[in-house]
Amino acid sequence: MGWPKAAESEVVELSRKVGFLVDAEENIHYKIITGVKGLESVQFYEINKNKYMARIAFVEFSNLKSSKRYYTLKEFTDMQLRVNLHPMITEADRLGIRENLTYLRTTETIQNIPSGQYVIIKHRNGGRIAGTLTSFEDNELEIQTPVSIETIPLWNLKQITYREEIKNRSSWKPTVYTLSALSGILLTEGWNMQTKPNIDYAWYYRFLGATFGLLAGAEVFQVFSVLTSPTTHFKLTPDEMDKLRN
Numbered sequence: 001m002g003w004p005k006a007a008e009s010e011v012v013e014l015s016r017k018v019g020f021l022v023d024a025e026e027n028i029h030y031k032i033i034t035g036v037k038g039l040e041s042v043q044f045y046e047i048n049k050n051k052y053m054a055r056i057a058f059v060e061f062s063n064l065k066s067s068k069r070y071y072t073l074k075e076f077t078d079m080q081l082r083v084n085l086h087p088m089i090t091e092a093d094r095l096g097i098r099e100n101l102t103y104l105r106t107t108e109t110i111q112n113i114p115s116g117q118y119v120i121i122k123h124r125n126g127g128r129i130a131g132t133l134t135s136f137e138d139n140e141l142e143i144q145t146p147v148s149i150e151t152i153p154l155w156n157l158k159q160i161t162y163r164e165e166i167k168n169r170s171s172w173k174p175t176v177y178t179l180s181a182l183s184g185i186l187l188t189e190g191w192n193m194q195t196k197p198n199i200d201y202a203w204y205y206r207f208l209g210a211t212f213g214l215l216a217g218a219e220v221f222q223v224f225s226v227l228t229s230p231t232t233h234f235k236l237t238p239d240e241m242d243k244l245r246n
Contacts, residue, residue: 009045009053014076015083020044025097029089032079033069040064044076052076106154109234110136113162119143121152122159133162160234177217184213 011020018026022042027033033042038059045053052071057064071079113119113133121129121143129152131145139154188209192202 009047012044012046012052014044015080017083017086017088024101025094026089028097029093030083030086032083036067049073106157106234107139110141110154110160113160117162120161121157122161123152124156124158161231162234163231176220177214180217180220181210181213184209184211184216 013020014022014032018030018032020043022030022032022044024039024041027039027042033039033054033056036056036058040057040059042057043055045055047053047070050073052073052075054069054071056067056069058067059065113136115133115135117133119131119133121141123129129143129145129150131143131150133141134144134149135142141152141154141157143150143152185206186209188205192205197205
């Protein structure tokens with residue numbers, strides 16, 4: 001990375017409130033480093049008595065990268081003063097901030113999505129993939145679409161839409177089954193109109209349509225329960241989080 005060696009620089013503590021390593025929550029709470037998307041942590045080095053360097057680790061498309069910034073003694077002292085004058089960060093502060101730092105909990109979130117769930121993926125290149133999540137291994141998602149199986153590396157995701165839970169729609173079951181049976185009858189009635197069978201066969205086809213409609217009702221009800229459950233949009237990059245806030 002080209003960071004200064006121990007012999008050339010020394011890690012310094014910005015403040016006792018944050019210690020030698022500033023994490024993402026502390027950085028936001030104390031407003032230490034600004035303008036860095038996906039910041040994960042910051043560490044400060046003293047290059048000499050008048051020059052300091054910040055080593056910044058940040059997440060970009062689920063990959064950990066790093067950069068550096070240089071500060072004069074006055075700029076570093078101003079940062080120290082700002083942190084020292086700011087109220088101490090609490091656990092409640094951390095939890096509130098971390099809720100919005102989705103890029104730091106991407107893997108955990110994807111692992112908690114049950115296999116077999118319908119998801120919509122927004123790809124890094126701007127594309128959109130919709131299908132069933134069949135597996136998540138080695139930081140790659142396998143999505144079964146109607147026409148193919150897609151393998152998507154985690155770092156190519158910008159957003160994933162899924163359902164955290166399937167709502168209990170039992171009260172709608174009689175309605176869904178009835179509509180499913182009626183759909184079966186309507187289909188067979190169309191057949192009757194085209195073939196014009198005798199009355200016995202016409203009623204037989206109607207009964208057959210109603211039976212198939214009721215059998216399909218279980219699948220229709222399951223799909224109905226899924227589609228009417230609220231969706232969760234998980235943004236996987238800081239840029240997407242900015243769009244969500246706006």
